[in-house]
Amino acid sequence: MLPILEARKSQIHETGAEPFVMACEKQSLAGSVSQRACVFCGSRVVLYPIADAVHLVHGPIGCAAYTWDIRGALSSGPELHRLSFSTDLQERDVVYGGEKKLYRALIELIDEHHPKGAFVYSTCIVGIIGDDVAAVCRRVESERGIPVLPIHSEGFRGTKKDGYRAACDGLMKLVGSGPIEGIGPRSINILGDFNLAGETWMIRDYYERIGVEVVATITGDGRIDAIRRAHGAALNVVQCAGSMVHLAKSMEEKYGIPFLRVSYFGIEDMAKSLYDVANHFHDAEILGRSQELVREEVGVIMPELRRYRQALEGRRAAVYTGGAFKAFSLVRSLRTLGMKTVLVGSQTGNREDYELLRDLCDQGTILVDDTNPLELSRFVQEKEVDLFIGGVKERPIAYKLGIGFCDHNHERKVALAGFEGMLNFAREVHCSVMSPVWKLVPRRRRNPS
Amino acid sequence: MIAPIHPDNLSSPIGRGAGSEGVASEANTPLQTNREAIPPDPTTLTLALSRRERGHEPSAASKNACKLCAPLGACLAFRGVEGAVPFLHGSQGCSTYIRRYMISHFKEPLDIASSNFSEATAIFGGEANLREGLANVTRQYAPRLIGIASTCLAETIGDDVTFYLRQIRAEANGNAPRLVHVSTPSYAGTHAEGYFAAVRALVDALAEPGPRHQAVNVLTGIISPADLRYLKGLFRDFGLEAIVLPDYSDTLDGPVWDEYQTIPRGGTPIEAICRMGSARATIEFGSTGDRTKTAGALLEERFGVPRYELPPPMGVLQTDQLTDVLSQLAGRPLPPAHEEERGRLIDAYVDAHKYVFDKRALVYGEQDLVVGLAALLAEVGIVPAICASGAKTGRLRDRITALEPELAGEVTVLEGVDFTEIEAFAADQRIDLAIGNSKGYGLARRLKIPLIRVGFPIHDRVDGPRLVHVGYRGAQQLFDRIGNAVIAAAQDGSPVGYSYM
Numbered sequence: 045m046l047p048i049l050e051a052r053k054s055q056i057h058e059t060g061a062e063p064f065v066m067a068c069e070k071q072s073l074a075g076s077v078s079q080r081a082c083v084f085c086g087s088r089v090v091l092y093p094i095a096d097a098v099h100l101v102h103g104p105i106g107c108a109a110y111t112w113d114i115r116g117a118l119s120s121g122p123e124l125h126r127l128s129f130s131t132d133l134q135e136r137d138v139v140y141g142g143e144k145k146l147y148r149a150l151i152e153l154i155d156e157h158h159p160k161g162a163f164v165y166s167t168c169i170v171g172i173i174g175d176d177v178a179a180v181c182r183r184v185e186s187e188r189g190i191p192v193l194p195i196h197s198e199g200f201r202g203t204k205k206d207g208y209r210a211a212c213d214g215l216m217k218l219v220g221s222g223p224i225e226g227i228g229p230r231s232i233n234i235l236g237d238f239n240l241a242g243e244t245w246m247i248r249d250y251y252e253r254i255g256v257e258v259v260a261t262i263t264g265d266g267r268i269d270a271i272r273r274a275h276g277a278a279l280n281v282v283q284c285a286g287s288m289v290h291l292a293k294s295m296e297e298k299y300g301i302p303f304l305r306v307s308y309f310g311i312e313d314m315a316k317s318l319y320d321v322a323n324h325f326h327d328a329e330i331l332g333r334s335q336e337l338v339r340e341e342v343g344v345i346m347p348e349l350r351r352y353r354q355a356l357e358g359r360r361a362a363v364y365t366g367g368a369f370k371a372f373s374l375v376r377s378l379r380t381l382g383m384k385t386v387l388v389g390s391q392t393g394n395r396e397d398y399e400l401l402r403d404l405c406d407q408g409t410i411l412v413d414d415t416n417p418l419e420l421s422r423f424v425q426e427k428e429v430d431l432f433i434g435g436v437k438e439r440p441i442a443y444k445l446g447i448g449f450c451d452h453n454h455e456r457k458v459a460l461a462g463f464e465g466m467l468n469f470a471r472e473v474h475c476s477v478m479s480p481v482w483k484l485v486p487r488r489r490r491n492p493s
Numbered sequence: 494m495i496a497p498i499h500p501d502n503l504s505s506p507i508g509r510g511a512g513s514e515g516v517a518s519e520a521n522t523p524l525q526t527n528r529e530a531i532p533p534d535p536t537t538l539t540l541a542l543s544r545r546e547r548g549h550e551p552s553a554a555s556k557n558a559c560k561l562c563a564p565l566g567a568c569l570a571f572r573g574v575e576g577a578v579p580f581l582h583g584s585q586g587c588s589t590y591i592r593r594y595m596i597s598h599f600k601e602p603l604d605i606a607s608s609n610f611s612e613a614t615a616i617f618g619g620e621a622n623l624r625e626g627l628a629n630v631t632r633q634y635a636p637r638l639i640g641i642a643s644t645c646l647a648e649t650i651g652d653d654v655t656f657y658l659r660q661i662r663a664e665a666n667g668n669a670p671r672l673v674h675v676s677t678p679s680y681a682g683t684h685a686e687g688y689f690a691a692v693r694a695l696v697d698a699l700a701e702p703g704p705r706h707q708a709v710n711v712l713t714g715i716i717s718p719a720d721l722r723y724l725k726g727l728f729r730d731f732g733l734e735a736i737v738l739p740d741y742s743d744t745l746d747g748p749v750w751d752e753y754q755t756i757p758r759g760g761t762p763i764e765a766i767c768r769m770g771s772a773r774a775t776i777e778f779g780s781t782g783d784r785t786k787t788a789g790a791l792l793e794e795r796f797g798v799p800r801y802e803l804p805p806p807m808g809v810l811q812t813d814q815l816t817d818v819l820s821q822l823a824g825r826p827l828p829p830a831h832e833e834e835r836g837r838l839i840d841a842y843v844d845a846h847k848y849v850f851d852k853r854a855l856v857y858g859e860q861d862l863v864v865g866l867a868a869l870l871a872e873v874g875i876v877p878a879i880c881a882s883g884a885k886t887g888r889l890r891d892r893i894t895a896l897e898p899e900l901a902g903e904v905t906v907l908e909g910v911d912f913t914e915i916e917a918f919a920a921d922q923r924i925d926l927a928i929g930n931s932k933g934y935g936l937a938r939r940l941k942i943p944l945i946r947v948g949f950p951i952h953d954r955v956d957g958p959r960l961v962h963v964g965y966r967g968a969q970q971l972f973d974r975i976g977n978a979v980i981a982a983a984q985d986g987s988p989v990g991y992s993y994m
Contacts, residue, residue, distance in 0.1 A: 046755060049629055072585055074609045074622045075629030082586025104645050104679035105555060105883075106562030110590035112932070132555035133680050138649060148553035168584055168646035169680070172615065199584030200610035200646060417604050418633055421753035436593050440602040444750045486751040 046422040049076060055414060057398075060407030066398035068413040071203060077416040079364070079437050080391045082199035084167055085111075086207020089454065090287050091195070091214065093238050094266035095119035096160040098153045100129045102146050102177060103167030107199075108132075115454040116240040120265050124159055133169070143175050150184045150192065160268035161191040163214060171198040191268065193217055204366070205286060205392050212291035215262065215271060219295060222269055224276025230325050231257040231277045235292055236284035237308065239264030241459035247308055247317075250462065254318055254333040256325075263288065275299045279324055281306055281317070286367035286392050308461035309373035309469070311342060311380060341463035349380070352470040355478055357382035359430040364412070364420060364438055365452065368393030368401065374433055374452065375404055381470055386427040389415050417441055431477050446485030448476035556913035559857055559932070560883025562679030563687030564642045565591045568605050569715065570691035571640030571673075573739020575760035578636040580606040582623055582654060583644030598950040598957045599718075599745045602757065606630045606639075610646060619652045624661060631670060634755050637763055638671040640691060648678035671763060673698045683884040685859045688715050689782050692738060696788040699763060700770035702796055708734040708768060709822060710775040710798065712788050714805065714861050715949065718746035718958045723966055724806075727816075730831060731823040736765045736772060738788070746958040770796040774822060776815070778805050780892040781860035781884075804896055806963045807865030807971075808872050809838060811896070815964075834965045841969060842873055845976040850874040852979055855919050857881040857929040858948045860908075862962075864892045866928055866947070867904070869968055871897040875926075875975070877904055879918055885909035912936055926978055943978040947971065 048056065054067035072078035084101075088111050091099065101108035112128030119125065131149050133142050150162060162184070166177050177194045185192040193214040197207050232251065237244045244264030251258055259277040260270035280292045280303035292303035304324060306317035315338045322331035361383050365371045368390040375385045385405055389412030390397065401411055410423050421441050424432060432442035435453030442449040450472045452460060460469045482488050564581055568591055571579040581588045588607035595603050606629075608614075608622040623641075630639055643654050658672045675694035677687040692712060713724060721742035728735035743759025769775075775798050777789035784790060784802060792798040806815040812835075816827050827835070852875045856866045860882045867877040877900065880893055890906040905918060916936045919927070927937045927944045931951045937944035951957030961967040984991065 046753065047633060049632060051629075071611050072607075072609050073625075073629060075580070075606045075626030076609075076633070077588070077604045077606050077630075078585055078609070079589065080585055081589040082584045085586050085590070100554065104562060105558050105560060105683075106564070106587065106590070106645075106679045108555065109558045109561050110594050112557060113935075128555075128557050130555040130558060131553070132558065135678075135681050138645075138678075138680050145553050150554075152552060153554050153556075168610075168615075168644070169649040172646065172649045198615075199586045200615045201612050203585075416633075417602060418753075418755060421602075425753060436597055437589070440596055440600060441753070443600070444602055445753060446749055485749045487749075 046418045048419060048422075049073065052076060052416075052419070055412060056419065057402075057411045059402050059405050059409045059411065064402075066393075066395060066411060066413055068398060069203075069205070069392070069394055070414070072414055077418070078391075078414055079416065079435075080204055080414060082204065083201050083207035083210065084165060084197040084199045086204035086209075086287070087165055087195045087197035087211040087214075088207070089204075089238075090208055090211035090263055091163050092125055093117035093119070093264050094161075094163070094268065094271070095125045096122040096267050098124055098129060098150075098157055098159040098162040099127075099165070100131065100146075100149060100153060100162060101165045101167060102131045102142065102170050102175070103133055103165075104169065105130055105132045107165070107167045115238070116457045117238045117454070118240075118242050118245075118265060120245070121267075124157055129153055138169060138173055141173055141175055142170065143177075143180050146175065146177065146180050147184065150180070151188070154184070154188050154190065159190065161193065161218070163193050163195055165195045165197045167197070168199045171196075171201070191218055191221070203392065208287040209290050212288065212294065215291055216294045216298075218268065218271045219291075220272070220275045220299065222272025224273050227259055227273070227276035228257050229278055230255060230327065230330065231259050232279045232281045232321060233259050233274045233277045234261040235263065235280055235282040235303075236288035237261065237264045237461065238284075238454060240454060240461075241457055243308065243459045243461035243465065246459060246462040246464060250318060250337060251321065253337055254322065255327075255330050256321055262291070275301065277301060279304065279321065281321060283307055283369070284367050285369045305369070307369055307373040309370060309465070310377035311463065311466050312376050313373045314462055314466070315342075338463075345463055345467040348467060349470050352474045353380070353382045355474060359383045359477055360386045360427060361431040361433060362387035362420070362424050362427070362429045364388070364415065364432075364434040365390050366392060366435070368397030370452070371397075372400060372404060375401070377466065377469060380466070381473060383431070383473075385409060386429060387412070387420075387423045389413060421445065431473060446482055446487045448473070448479065448482070450476060552911075552914070555911045557932070557935075558883055558911050559881065559915060561594070561684035562645075563677035563682050563684060563690070564644050564679060565594065566684035566687030566689070566715070567640065567642035567675050567677045567691035568595065568603075569684075569741065570688050570695070570739045571638075571642075572603065572744050573741035573760050574638055574640065574695065574766070575762045576637030576756055577760060578604065578606055578630050578634050578639050578756060580608070580626065580630060580639050580641045581644055582608045582619055582641055582652065583610055583646045585609045587644045594950065597952045600955070600958070601745050601747065603745070604634075608647075615646065615650055618650065619647050619654075620657045623654065623657055627661065627669075627672070636670045636756060638673060640695070641672060641674045642677040642687065642691065643674070644677070645679045648676060671699065683859075685715060685861070685884055686782070689779075689787060693786065693788040693791055695738065695766055696769055696791055699766040700792060700796065701767045703768065703771035705771055705773060706768065708736050708765075708772050710769045710772045710789070710792060711735045711737045712775060712777040712779075713737065714779040715859055716963055717949075717960050718742040719961045720963045720967065723961055723964050727831065727964060728819065730828040731819045731825065733819060733823050736769055737761060738766060738769065770798065772798050774798060775800045776803060776818060777801065778803050779861040780804050780864055780895075781886045781888045783886075804868065804892075805861050805865030806967075808869030808968050809835065809842075809965070810872055811865065811868050812964050812968065831965065834969070838965045838969045838972070841972060845972070846874060848976055848980055851876065852925040853878040853923055855879045855881070855915070855924050855927040855929075855933075855942075857912075857915055857927070857933060860884050860886055860889050860892075862948050863889065864896065865962070866971075867893045867900065868896040869971060870928075870975075871900055873972060876900075878922065878924060879905045879907065879915065881907035881910050881915045881918070883909065883911060916940070925982070926975065928975070943982050945971070945974050945978050
């Protein structure tokens, strides 16, 4: 039996046994091999899909190299976000400071690509060598006439969540600087959908079909000018609440724009995202159109979904996500497919998230916060799961043990949001769980199911 | 940055600047942040001039880097030691990003621990986190060795890891796993330098003197798990015992498991690394690193282990150099199975030589890989027209022309470049195919040329760890893939769509 570190035990619980409070939102334990990344990662994740901005990583090469074109976030126009720009700091820059190099790099990139804005991400050592990144950004901003925003994302300054916050603070400087004439009263911003495989387009289309105007899709197919006029919207609709709720709260404070937390994964949550918006506007017409849309879309996918459900009924799943909000939707989506979640956790969930999860899951489900590969491998074996839903770092844990896998992270190229996405999700799960290759792996041959 | 080879400037050597030695020279010396004068880097100056001559301005920004950072290379090396866990002393992100990047290529679990700096750690120093991290890794993994690479953050705050480890070892009284440290600030060198520095650090920490034995040390440089398996087989067939360091042939390309393995089975045993000090010889591949700073150099200087410095064994001629040495050491000719493999390879060269002759290739990646590929291409009649690397050693041109002198007038050698610069050069001339890692896909797609994926990383195909590059078998695989890519390009571009050639 793989050992659990003493200091980790308060972040692992089983539902139904004893009442518990999940310890969470903590700095990861040194030496634990967390699946989390860092502050920089949090900022990069949020801002990455803004496609008409230059994203310049100020630091040595690693941080930029490892985040080059790694996500499935699509753009309908410019694709600056798919390029990897770095000041590639060298030893001499560390000694003498990197401000001049940063200035030259910014000017060069702006003159070459004519972006609508630029984000400058500070990585670990920038904070240490004391570069005045904000001053360089101000100078370039005045010389080139576009917003140049410093993002204080030094990796060690907290967790990924602090990176989300730094990114939201950067976005807040943009919001409010554009014209809002002509924006109607039934209007929203879509926050926290990253347009992976075109998901934002799908969601936008749903909202437009029910008669809601979409002002800015901030983090998916994002555009600087749209973000600048985001304060003209009547409502913020926030998915992936961990990353974007800070922006929504800031906008509520400054501009009085209320926000709703939603999820677009699974039939129930997708439908609820439309109904909640309709109800928010107290608009019977919008509500009526929402119901019609849901009926229509569900009708299209149901026959095929039923077939998958027949095959998958009773199978067991493990879910490990970045934010906890997605985990709720996945537990529900798996239920739609007749599957049971026996292990669920997140990198950045908070206490309320885990209370919700506890209430949502069946008895005997293991809940984990900021877990590590050894814990995950132990529980997927103990619980004999058939499917693991996670990201790239979780995939080999599943495959090595002969367990199916569904990639639900930002690298994926398959749309899993919306009604159509639910069908894709079912196909993804089905094609992994039902693969005949599992008959050949040692664990399954030993314990034929 | 850029060293184009023209017949008229062959005599002017490209200077090498301070700091271009990479990480090896910095091993275990935390960077001093006093602002002493560092002399200007003559490489940069020369190259900046040559860029301007070509109408390119020197760039302050890296745009799609053709290199990775040093800690990644160190993690790869440590992953090839039996019972070892790589450990990055720095922020949590370094370990997670590098894990994700490597997992996407190897498709294997790859746990890299982190000391997980917080703001307080960055201010007050990393000792407490290092201690806690090492203790937790020891509890969870029961490793035999922890390979600690210090990241740019730890190096910049001046953390004295060597000193901390000395204390931790003393307190542990021999009960701790072996702790091996390498200094890998990512502002110096690339992943290749990080890899070589980690290999040297392992040998430095573990190799011992002793009565001479018959095993041969093999220091391969960055190659694939399948390459490692091939080389081990080759030595075995010669009847030679090889100590291959590192050996991630199993740890990064293993079978499906029955039960989860905390640390994947395989790797160079620690006892074997200890015995490297008394081996009969060292065979060291790689040519662009500083040969006085390698693990092989250390074994030679400290223990008197004779060293064979060989080029990367890619292509017939370079592999022959290796098998000649093995014949000498083993006192027997090339084993028949390998003789036949060599024969079939040359037969394949002959059968397909006309399809590839005079094609012009772009080759990019780690410098040693580029040298090996250039030599292989040259021996089949493909011109390695552009040889490019994100690394900057100042030696790439010399090493290529040393293997293939007739390439001197035909090759543009680019050091310290990114993919944007490489693409600009490639767009300027006729290039028929690109050979390198999968990060060149965008470039190849825009230039409408086939990409033959080799090396690391290959993030958009499934067979990266199983590709063979070295030896007669590697040459066969590469030649077949290159030949087929050229033939397919012609076939796909044909208005006729013939199905017979």
